[in-house]
Amino acid sequence: MNSVVGQPISRVDGPAKVTGHAIYAAEFNLRNMVHAALVHSTIAHGRIDQLDTRDAEQEPGVLAVISHLNAERLPYEPLEKRPPVDPKAGEQLHVFQGPEILFVGQPIAVVIAETVEQARTAAALVQVAYHEQVATTEVRHDRAQPPTEASSKAGRGGGSRGDAEKAFAKAPVKVDMWCSHDREHHNAVEPHATIAEWFGDHLTLYDKSQWVDNVRSEIAHVFGMPAENIRVVSPFVGGAFGSALRTWPHVTIAALAARQVGRAVRLELTRRELYVSVGYRPRTEQHMQLGAEADGRLVAIIQDAVAPTSVYEEYAERTADPVLRTYSCPNVQARYRLAPVNANTPCPMRAPGIATGVMALEIAMDELADGLGMDPIELRLRNYAENDEAKGVPWSSKALRECYQTAADRFLWSRRSAPPRSMRNGRLLIGYGMATAFYPAERAPASVQAILYANDTAVVRTASSDMGPGTYTAMTQLAADTLGLPIERVHFELGDTEMPKAPVHGGSMTLASVGTAVVDACKALMANLPAGEMAEGHGARLRRAGLESLTATGHSEPGDEANKYSSAGFGAVFAEVWVDPDFGTVRVPRIVGAYDVGRVINPKIARSQCLGGMVGGIGMALMEQAEWDARLGRVMNANLAEYLVPVNADVTDLDVTFVRSSDEIFNPLGAKGLAEIALCGVAPAIANAVYHATGKRVRHLPIMPEKLLVD
Amino acid sequence: MDSQGPLPSTPASRFDIGLIVNGTSHRLAVDARTTLLDALRDRLHLTGTKRGCDLGQCGACTVLLEGRRINACLTLAVMVHGRAITTIEGIATDGELHPMQTAFVQHDAFQCGYCTPGQIMSAIGLLNESRTTDEATIREHMSGNICRCGAYTNIVAAVRDAAARGS
Incomplete structure (x- = not known):
């Protein structure tokens, strides 16, 4: 039988998705289900003086209005060990436990009613009077502090080697600039939703989650109940990009409301509510300094990044990583500081921190190349990092040179005329730009159960997730190959805490972690298969042994390779832009990316992920910005008409190539993961192309037309 | 089949309406505020039509009203009384995908x-x-x-x- 691993097969869950039969969190049809609507604070800091729910309670269909005045006291027990998706310091928002208000949009009450229309109408009738206090709504650099030790230990506190200040002072060629990107929201098309239903002291949650095991453990701590009394179900996730990593307050609210009214409760967040409920990529400002010799070799890199966090939690990112690890440079100093503001806590969004650091570094490298009069690719090759100089260990694999070469060839980079504003098509200015992509590869422990049935079918299951990258399909391919069964006979299941534990579906590590465990479980099945004739099928062997089925479990976890080597995905991204010199509008007619992501299990789906990353990068470069009004502490464009995201007409020709690569040091599959690297590098490649087209360097993303029109 | 009948002329918060969804007639008592999207998802349990924004901005709720595409979230259920709606569940024929x-x-x-x-x-x-x-x-x-x-x-x-x- 031919191997299906490495083949571009169509998604196994494709038919369910194109027929509307894939069931997402809000779509479970429970008996006697009622509906919840939230009431939010309208001030950024202070306390609730009065909360009048009488009018709301009089509305037809209303079953309860729950606020700090009448909510049960929840224990919010501290977690022994915080999950990697939670901030390392501070305390999660406690819902309805007191009158304190910490940000605009904080949930202060929930209405439960028979229908969603009744609940929303009643929620609008809740009257609130506040005692307002002065709020911090802007990041003040002079008040920004380095992350606490807890964050630093998790690799989120910056780092250094050599003496960067001294080397920068002496460097003959320098770049010294500030850059930033605005606050971005995930805006997955599926809103977050939770349905909660109690059976005595047992709770079932249907939730939009990238990690059902963590929802279970967090809710267990919030309610002070045994985790085994909680089941979390999440078979399909309608996009998340990091917004469904954590267990957000609305999950607690749904469970609290369901317990209070004794019915199943559905809480579906509105689009506007998503902007204050589930985190965002924080606006980050970065001071970048590069020092180089006249031949382009880097002698110093200094980064000073400042980002907001909330007043109640310390959310820190790995913004320093790209600066420390992308290029060879003896003297590097990466500082990272945080300033608390009265806003909800930020959270990971596709390539958190890394995309931010890559953006600053790659725009700075473009400026350096421009200052040296050197080709941007040549500058990067001169500073190629043969080892991970931050950790002082070799890369387990790295084919970045091949990425530069492949992408440059496919892009026809050689047609680029080097001087800025030197290429035109009629009245349009044309620019070519490029950037390096980098994302660390990691994996985490995973367990899988595999069951073989006497009818020659198999079921493989683990509590993982598939928010779109193709977990269902890739795992089915791996299992089918290992079991020697056609894919139609293998059924892969995920997204249920009844299944063996899986790591968070994030950080690009699902394939390397869960995939390895899938293979391990299927190998264990094959090893335990009863003996039989050569040509005899698995089912026949089971039947002959009098067995209806055979079950095996598999496990995988990182070994000591993580100490001896550094692992990462690499890529090179090239973009062309057309800029209208009169209107400042930027179009992106094409992007070419070449990636070293290790072994590719399904090239069709892997390509789709990279296409998606390019589209996300167009958004980051040119459109996406939460417009924050510091007077009010509020996002003013909390909807999809005013917070712009790329639409079909914004995207033309996208070209994706995977260079030959397999990293069996990193894991037995040889796969390094590619969800996040697909985003990294796209925005700076576009920004660099805009500079090449116009001669105007815009360092503050997104590059809106007005930034190109104003001198 | 009386789903083509006129709606009551007196103001009311609930209406009896008829919807023809994927060729099947349904009678429903709906709140005046109920959108076609909510009627499809929560009353008829046809959850293939998705809620993305409830503001007509994302297109996830697109259905066909007599062959023309509309946003079900911007359409009140009472507005399409007696009319033919096609959803994602209604385009495959005899188990064959469209x-x-x-x-x-x-x-x-x-x-x-x-x-x-x-x-x-x-x-x-x-x-x-x-x-x-x-x-x-x-x-x-x-x-x-x-x-x-x-x-x-x-x-x-x-x-x-x-x-x-x-x-």
């Missing part, structure tokens, strides 16, 4: 799948509008359907493919 559905699977025109029913219904609307002649036209007229996973180039390929097969 060519647009097949093309979406083959071209991997989605990732998470949540915007997909709306994209497909919009694409079928596009076929009805004869707007599948070239890529630029498809891109422009599919731009009311946001795909946050960014499958746009594959969506265009799928629409072209299905259009070519249909002609």
Whole structure:
């Protein structure tokens, strides 16, 4: 039988998705289900003086209005060990436990009613009077502090080697600039939703989650109940990009409301509510300094990044990583500081921190190349990092040179005329730009159960997730190959805490972690298969042994390779832009990316992920910005008409190539993961192309037309 | 079948309406505020039509009203009393996928799948509008359907493919 691993097969869950039969969190049809609507604070800091729910309670269909005045006291027990998706310091928002208000949009009450229309109408009738206090709504650099030790230990506190200040002072060629990107929201098309239903002291949650095991453990701590009394179900996730990593307050609210009214409760967040409920990529400002010799070799890199966090939690990112690890440079100093503001806590969004650091570094490298009069690719090759100089260990694999070469060839980079504003098509200015992509590869422990049935079918299951990258399909391919069964006979299941534990579906590590465990479980099945004739099928062997089925479990976890080597995905991204010199509008007619992501299990789906990353990068470069009004502490464009995201007409020709690569040091599959690297590098490649087209360097993303029109 | 009958003329907060969804007549008592989207999802349990924004901005709730694409979230259920609605659940025939559905699977025109029913219904609307002649036209007229996973180039390929097969 031919191997299906490495083949571009169509998604196994494709038919369910194109027929509307894939069931997402809000779509479970429970008996006697009622509906919840939230009431939010309208001030950024202070306390609730009065909360009048009488009018709301009089509305037809209303079953309860729950606020700090009448909510049960929840224990919010501290977690022994915080999950990697939670901030390392501070305390999660406690819902309805007191009158304190910490940000605009904080949930202060929930209405439960028979229908969603009744609940929303009643929620609008809740009257609130506040005692307002002065709020911090802007990041003040002079008040920004380095992350606490807890964050630093998790690799989120910056780092250094050599003496960067001294080397920068002496460097003959320098770049010294500030850059930033605005606050971005995930805006997955599926809103977050939770349905909660109690059976005595047992709770079932249907939730939009990238990690059902963590929802279970967090809710267990919030309610002070045994985790085994909680089941979390999440078979399909309608996009998340990091917004469904954590267990957000609305999950607690749904469970609290369901317990209070004794019915199943559905809480579906509105689009506007998503902007204050589930985190965002924080606006980050970065001071970048590069020092180089006249031949382009880097002698110093200094980064000073400042980002907001909330007043109640310390959310820190790995913004320093790209600066420390992308290029060879003896003297590097990466500082990272945080300033608390009265806003909800930020959270990971596709390539958190890394995309931010890559953006600053790659725009700075473009400026350096421009200052040296050197080709941007040549500058990067001169500073190629043969080892991970931050950790002082070799890369387990790295084919970045091949990425530069492949992408440059496919892009026809050689047609680029080097001087800025030197290429035109009629009245349009044309620019070519490029950037390096980098994302660390990691994996985490995973367990899988595999069951073989006497009818020659198999079921493989683990509590993982598939928010779109193709977990269902890739795992089915791996299992089918290992079991020697056609894919139609293998059924892969995920997204249920009844299944063996899986790591968070994030950080690009699902394939390397869960995939390895899938293979391990299927190998264990094959090893335990009863003996039989050569040509005899698995089912026949089971039947002959009098067995209806055979079950095996598999496990995988990182070994000591993580100490001896550094692992990462690499890529090179090239973009062309057309800029209208009169209107400042930027179009992106094409992007070419070449990636070293290790072994590719399904090239069709892997390509789709990279296409998606390019589209996300167009958004980051040119459109996406939460417009924050510091007077009010509020996002003013909390909807999809005013917070712009790329639409079909914004995207033309996208070209994706995977260079030959397999990293069996990193894991037995040889796969390094590619969800996040697909985003990294796209925005700076576009920004660099805009500079090449116009001669105007815009360092503050997104590059809106007005930034190109104003001198 | 009396779903074509007139609506009561007196003001009321609840209305008895008839909806013809995918060729099947349904009688429903709905709140005046109930959108077609909520009627489909919560009353008829046809959850293939997705809620993305409730503001007519994302296209996830696209359905066909007598062949024309509309946003179900911007349509009150009472407005379509007695009229024929087609949803994603109604386009396959005898278990055979609609060519647009097949093309979406083959071209991997989605990732998470949540915007997909709306994209497909919009694409079928596009076929009805004869707007599948070239890529630029498809891109422009599919731009009311946001795909946050960014499958746009594959969506265009799928629409072209299905259009070519249909002609």
